[in-house]
Amino acid sequence: MKRGSLIKSIVIAxxxxxxxxxxxxxxxxxxxxxxxxxxxxxxxxxxSGRIYEIVGPGVYSDVALYARxxxxxxxxxxxxFEDPEVITLDRQRVGLKVSGDVFRPNIGQADKLRELxxxxxxxxxxxxxxxxxxxxxxxxxxxxxxxxxTFNDNVIGSARDELRVCIDTQLSELAASYGLDVKNVxxxxxxxxxxxxxxLDAITKSRLxxxxxxxxxxxxxxxxxxxxxxxxGAIRVELARQQEEVxxxxxxxxxxxxxxxxxxxxxxxxxxxDLLAAQKDLExxxxxxxxxxEAARAELAQELVLAKLYSxxxxxxxxxxxxxxxxxxxxxxxxxxxxxxxxxxxxxxxxGITPVVETTPE
Numbered sequence: 001m002k003r004g005s006l007i008k009s010i011v012i013a014x015x016x017x018x019x020x021x022x023x024x025x026x027x028x029x030x031x032x033x034x035x036x037x038x039x040x041x042x043x044x045x046x047x048s049g050r051i052y053e054i055v056g057p058g059v060y061s062d063v064a065l066y067a068r069x070x071x072x073x074x075x076x077x078x079x080x081f082e083d084p085e086v087i088t089l090d091r092q093r094v095g096l097k098v099s100g101d102v103f104r105p106n107i108g109q110a111d112k113l114r115e116l117x118x119x120x121x122x123x124x125x126x127x128x129x130x131x132x133x134x135x136x137x138x139x140x141x142x143x144x145x146x147x148x149x150t151f152n153d154n155v156i157g158s159a160r161d162e163l164r165v166c167i168d169t170q171l172s173e174l175a176a177s178y179g180l181d182v183k184n185v186x187x188x189x190x191x192x193x194x195x196x197x198x199x200l201d202a203i204t205k206s207r208l209x210x211x212x213x214x215x216x217x218x219x220x221x222x223x224x225x226x227x228x229x230x231x232x233g234a235i236r237v238e239l240a241r242q243q244e245e246v247x248x249x250x251x252x253x254x255x256x257x258x259x260x261x262x263x264x265x266x267x268x269x270x271x272x273x274d275l276l277a278a279q280k281d282l283e284x285x286x287x288x289x290x291x292x293x294e295a296a297r298a299e300l301a302q303e304l305v306l307a308k309l310y311s312x313x314x315x316x317x318x319x320x321x322x323x324x325x326x327x328x329x330x331x332x333x334x335x336x337x338x339x340x341x342x343x344x345x346x347x348x349x350x351x352g353i354t355p356v357v358e359t360t361p362e
Contacts, residue, residue, distance in 0.1 A: 030063065030064060030065055030066060030067055031061075031062060031063040031064070031067055032060070032061060032062055032067060032068060032069050033061045034059055034060075034061055035059070035060050035061070035069045036058075036059050036060075037055060037056065037057050037058055037059070037060065037069075037071055038057060038071075039057045040073060040074050040075045041057065041071045041072060041073055041074060042054060042055070042056065042071070042072045042074055042104075042105070042106060042107050042110075042113065043055040043056070043058070043060060043069055043070070043071055043072075044069070044070040044071075044072060044113070044117065045060065045062060045067075045068075045069050046066065046067065046068045046069070046070070047062070047064045047065065047066065047067050048064070048065045048066050049066055051114050051117060052064075052067075054107070054110040054113055054114060055107075056107040070125065072104055072105070072113070072124045072125065073104065073127075074103065074104060074105075074106040074107070075103075076101035076102065076103050076183070076184075077101065077102050077103075077127055077130055077131065077134075078099070078100075078101050079099065079100060079101070079102060079131055079134050079135070079138070080097065080098070080099035081097070081098055081099075081134075081135045081138045081139065082095065082096070082097040082098075082191070083095065083096050083097075083139055083142050083143070084191060086142055086143055086146040086147070087143075087146070087147060088146055088147065088149060088150055088151045088154055089147060089148060089149055089150050089153075090150045090151055092150075092151035094146065094151065094154060094155065094190055094191065094192060095190065095191025095192065096142050096146060096187065096189075096190055096191065097187065097188055097189040097190075097191065098138050098141075098142060098167055098171075098185065098186070098187055099184075099185070099186050099188060100138075100168075100171070100182055100183065100184050100185040100186065101182070101183050101184045102130065102134050102175065102180050102181070102182050102183075103180065103181040103182075103183065104123075104124050104130070104179070104180060105124070105179045105180075109179070112179045113179065115179075116178065116179040120178050120179060123178060123180070124179075130180075133178065134175065134180070134182070137171055137174040137175055138167075138171055140170075140174065141166075141167045141170040141171040141174060142167060144170055145163055145166035145167050145170060146163070148166075149163065149166075154190070155190055155192075160187060160190065163187060164185060164186060164187040167185060167187065168182070168185035171185060172185075
């Protein structure tokens with residue numbers, strides 16, 4: 001009796017617990033209490049299986065038929081996908097790696113979240129599902145962008161940035177239809193097979209060799225031009241020097257010619273002055289001679305008159321002679337008479353000399 005009562009009590013207790021659990025389970029579909037939505041989350045509140053409200057960060061409670069609250073992360077989900085073989089437009093094989101971040105709709109895109117929730121709920125709640133979808137979209141964008149471009153346009157130089165822009169644009173357009181936003185797209189690596197890498201290295205080396213040869217040719221040409229310019233400059237300098245020397249010599253010759261002309265003019269002027277002076281001297285001398293002649297004639301006029309008288313009147317001449325002789329004698333003079341036509345010999349007295357006057361005619 002006691003054992004049966006115990007078993008009955010246990011069965012009743014289990015039934016009660018089961019009933020409570022069932023009630024709680026059934027009731028849990030119709031309320032939630034103090035559910036917290038974090039700063040980086042968006043809350044989607046449901047009633048009767050329909051979206052009732054989309055809310056931002058906060059704490060929420062609700063009691064209603066089939067009431068629940070789903071939380072969507074607004075944090076970026078990083079991704080990095082690699083395709084080892086993509087065919088270019090010119091049928092070359094390259095590998096490609098693309099990375100970036102994908103973002104679900106935030107509170108500012110509540111209308112888009114409400115519209116797309118029925119279709120893409122799994123993408124908004126599961127990072128795994130989101131990454132699988134983004135991987136497919138990324139591979140599609142990679143194949144499209146690489147396939148529309150040649151090998152060089154995908155690999156060489158700035159073409160890589162153009163490739164990244166193409167993938168970013170196409171991936172963003174594809175993700176937008178899911179309400180997703182893709183940012184920070186990068187192409188960190190382009191993978192080449194050893195054969196392609198060797199060919200690319202050979203092409204690059206050949207191109208570098210060609211460019212080096214061109215640079216050497218340009219350098220040689222520029223050096224030749226510089227040498228030619230230097231030689232031409234030296235020639236021009238020498239020509240300029242010679243021209244300057246000729247110019248200076250010409251100038252000096254002109255100056256010398258002008259100097260000679262001036263000197264000749266001075267000499268001619270001096271000659272003219274000398275000639276004029278000589279003419280003046282001659283005229284002066286002539287005038288002086290004439291004056292002297294006039295003076296002489298004036299001085300001889302009396303003598304000429306006397307000479308004319310002497311020639312006309314011999315007796316007058318004799319008289320003048322007697323007068324002259326008489327006036328010439330002094331008291332101490334001695335008179336010597338000699339025959340006409342005889343000159344007396346006069347001896348001046350001195351020691352041992354006796355004056356003798358020879359008076360005997362021969």
